[in-house]
Amino acid sequence: MTPLSITRTLPADATAAALRADVVQGLSRTPKQLPPKWFYDARGSDLFEEITQLPGYYPTRAEREILLTHAGRIAAATGARTLIELGSGSSDKTRHLIGALTGLHSYVPVDVSESALAAAGEALLAEHPGLTVHALVADFEQGIELPGTPGPRLLAFLGGTIGNLLPDERAAFLRTVRALLSPGDALLLGTDLVKDEATLVAAYDDPRGVTAAFNKNVLEVINRELDGDFDPADFDHVALWNAENEWIEMRLRARRDLTVKIPGADLAVAFEAGEDLRTEVSAKFRRARVEKELAHAGLELTHWWTDTADRYALSLSTARA
Template sequence: MSPFALTRTLPADATAAALRTDVSAGLTAEPKWLPPKWFYDARGSELFEEITRLPEYYPTRTEREILAVRAQEIAAAIDARTLVELGSGSSEKTRLLLDALPKLQAYVPVDVSASALELAGHALLAERPELSVHALVADFQQVLALPDTPGPRLLVFLGGTIGNLLPDERAHFLASVRSLLAPGDALLLGTDLVKYEQTLVAAYDDAAGVTAEFNKNVLSVLNRELGADFHPADFDHVARWNPEHEWIEMRLRARAALTAKIPALDLAVSFEAGEEVRTEVSAKFRRAGVSAELAAAGLTLRHWWTDSADRFALSLATLQGAPTP
């Protein structure tokens, strides 16, 4: 394998087609919704990076804390020669794992953004020229075909991103992950934990208003990509805790009755005053729930690591029936 390779499994027009499908389905539903993945254009990614540095937003730094403290234990639990990262982005936190895996030969970052993969991949190769980087342009919620790399493989899904999936979507995702694993492989999963409501809501409704701008950015994406005429100032950012489902919901609430036109879909979307569109769910977890969801997908929870304040967890799982690492 060459030091850097990039494989595209998404057709060139896949993103545009998915956006049209999601917006058409979500904004004609009752109640209205949009998937959170459409936050992340260039501006949205910049805003999220800013969010990760806010005092209220603990998940990024607490997960990094766990990795910094436990990377050697994780490496000892699985002698990985390949690291596969789903939703890799900048691969920043992953460097803590790469440094801890002495026998690592290949890194397989998976992301929908080819430019992000190329940037991160070449940066890693500048630091680790001995590493083979096989970047995969793909949607981790779709069926993946991983490159032929040496095992054992450690598949990582960090950032608590699994919480953005609804329960049925999580079940489907974990089943697809299980299909990628062979005996000796493992899944390292990052999950945000249930905690005080005040702490959770503050993390998604910061005092500086950065998350509000991030939430409203999805409207700018629709304006640019679909010719829509949304005015972000017509909507308020809402973050609320749903105790029944134990997740945070981010919503956009119309300040007054309005109609937005989306020419690319030949669609006009009407909002009543106070009507909301859900833009994100961010589920929070407990150890028993994580273990049960893994088990339902044919995986066994082997290790559980949290930060010093039990705000976030990393769990290591292997195939059911596989020897304990």
């Protein structure tokens, strides 16, 4: 068996078909919305990396602080021989875990980008030549089938990405995760925490306009992939705190009345001046809510770690029998 294997479970045209379906469904409804995964083409990924370096964007630094401080405790609590990471990307933060998991046999990164998986896998094998990497090209929201690897297994879902799912979607996702785990396996979950509105909004609306460019990049993706004629200059970036639902919303607000044509989706979309297109929800959590949602999925929260400023949390939960 080779140290690095890549299994593609997504059909070659799956991404294009999914984008088309999301655009048709999301832009035909009222209010209009799109899922945030379409931010992340090559340019969007570069912009997000720039966002993580901005002074006001704390989640990435806070999560890294927790991993650096507590990776040894995570390793001791799980004894994991297999580490699975959903939405692994460059596997940058997971390196801290891999280094701490002294008995680790296999790493299973899951991502939609085959090139990212290959680059990350090769880099990790250079650092850990005894490791076996089974990379999966898959969309974890559509369900995945894991390779046969030794337990106990630790499944990591980092970056606060679970906050991009609406409550019903989160519940379904956590049930899917539980179904992937055997009793005694564990889930390591990153969640951004509820805090003051000014801090939250500042993290999603920087004065340099990097987040605005990132938000508008979804329009460029639609233009390129579906022959749309969006003009990003026709939209303003908006970030606001929804106190009732305890989530940040990112929106694109039309500056004037306009109609956008998207031939690749057989769609013409009218916007009124001031009308919003919601492009992201990013839920923020309290410990009690995380514990409750995990319990409903058959997972028991056993450990809770936060950064020194209590802005962000990593929780460890185990699969109940």
